[in-house]
Amino acid sequence: MPTFEYACKDCGKEFIVFLSIKEYEAKPKITCPHCESDHVERKLSGFSAKTSRKS
Numbered sequence: 930m931p932t933f934e935y936a937c938k939d940c941g942k943e944f945i946v947f948l949s950i951k952e953y954e955a956k957p958k959i960t961c962p963h964c965e966s967d968h969v970e971r972k973l974s975g976f977s978a979k980t981s982r983k984s
């Protein structure tokens with residue numbers, strides 16, 4: 930299942946949402962799991978390999 934990375938503009942935390950493509954295309958309202966704000970911004974994908982690596 931695809932994962933979508935989001936960053937919350939209110940609390941600054943990042944989180945990952947699991948959505949099927951079908952669900953994503955339905956443009957669901959994503960809210961921050963930390964502060965429940967809907968001021969979230971989707972991060973660009975393509976960094977999953979980089980972010981999963983331990984530094």
Ligand SMILES: [Zn+2]
Nearest residue numbers: 937940961964
């Ligand atoms: Zn937040």
